[in-house]
Amino acid sequence: MSGKRGSSKKHGDMELRRGPWTLAEDTLLVHYIAFHGEGRWNLLARCSGLKRTGKSCRLRWLNYLKPDIKRGNFxxxxxxxxxxxxxxxxxxxxxIAQYLPGRTDNEIKNYWRTQMQKQARQLKIDANSTVFRDAVRCCWTPRLLEQTSFPQPTQTPHADTAATAIDHPPRDLVQELFRPSTHCRFESRSSYELSGAEVRNPSTSSAQVSDLPESSWKRVDELSGIEFSPFHSGSSVDNAHNLGDCRLPPMTASADSYAASGCTTTYNNCMNSVGDSLWSMDELYGTLKTWMG
DNA sequence: AAACAGAGCAACCGCATGATG
DNA sequence: GCATCATGCGGTTGCTCTGTT
Known part of the structure; x- marks a missing residue:
């Protein structure tokens, strides 16, 4: 990147400030917007007396000063x-931020990078890999569901209506999004290879999801304006929703049998790494036992 | 207590897109 | 159709804080 934060640079005849915003600048920006409203950021930057670019003003307002911004943990x-x-x-x-009222894209982006990629690092799995997604879906999702209660939305968002504000995502959307996790199955043999490279079993990969009536998924589309059909195929992104059938080695099998099958690494990494972070070991074991009956 | 490392996050940049003349 | 400007988005940087040694 060119130029360090905190320095200033010329913009026309004006010396532009950069780096962290001061309280005085924040106050000035908030008052200006209170009187003149949002938008026309370059004009705002010129007229408000702030020695900032319009871009910078917009970012500061949207990511930090806007009144409805939610702070704290997700x-x-x-x-x-x-x-x-x-x-x-x-x-x-x-x-994504449209579905998380009060959260900014920047905040979500930062959260994803720090939290998710930290987990992936600990598991020694690529955060973008199917292995990691499956691990999260099957180990983490049920725990989140236990902690989750969704009040009815006050308004339904639509994918093409960026400005729509909601208090919560649509209940049906959330239920459908979460549904695949309830279909997780543990089989006696892992379909994962070492080092995060995965081999999926195409014959069973969508069996549980396919049990769902397609109409229910279409209903979600109508409500949310987004496509969640698990029946679509094609891009890897779309395929991410075809993961209703999660495969991990059974907990009761011996280590030797895993070693023989050559698929212990991912599983062991998972079990050895997750205890101090996203998942607690006790809860994870409890969840796994529940699923296994 | 000091030094160091890593995480968290605010802020920057380049690029894409849309609006306007 | 083209040029210019404004706005928005996603990737990246680097400062600050916190935990560890």
Missing amino acids: SPEEQHLIFELQSKWGNRWSR
């Missing part, structure tokens, strides 16, 4: 929604 609902929507859409942070 709730389980929010965490799960971020995961699901990122799986679906990739790094479309502004789009």
Whole structure:
């Protein structure tokens, strides 16, 4: 990147400030917007007396000063929604942010990078890999669901209506998004290879999801304006929703049998690494046992 | 207590897109 | 159709804080 933060640079005849905003600048910006409203950021930058670019003013307002911005940790609902929507859409942070009222794309982006990629690092798995997504879906999702209660939305968002504000994502959307996790199955043999490279079993990969009536998924589309059909195929992003059938080695099998099958690394890494972070070991074991009956 | 490392996050940049003349 | 400007988005940087040694 050219230029360090905190320095200033010429813009026409004016010396532009950069770097962290001061309280005085914040106050000035807030008051200006209170009187003149948002938008026309370059004009705002010139007329407000702020020695900042319009871009900088906009960013500061949207990411920090705007009154409805929510602060603090992400709730389980929010965490799960971020995961699901990122799986679906990739790094479309502004789009994802539309479904998390009060959260900014920047905040979500930072959250994803720090939290998710930290988990992936600990598991020694690529955060973008199917292995990691499956691990999160099967180990983390149920825990989030336990902690989750979704009040009815006050308004339904639409993918093409960026300015629509909601208090919560649509209940049906969330239920459908979360549904695949309830279909997780543990089989006696892992379909994963070492080092994060995965081999999926195409014969069973969507069996559980396919049990769902397609109409229910279409209903979600109508409500949310976004496509969550698990029946679509094609891009990897779309395929991320075909993961209703999660495969991990059974907990009761011996280590030797895993070693023989050559698929212990991912699983062991998972079990050895997750205890101090996203998942607690006790809860994870409990969840796994529940699933296994 | 000091030094160091890593995480978190605010802010910057380049690029894409849309609006306007 | 083209040029210019404004706005928005996603990737990246680097400062600050916190935990560890």
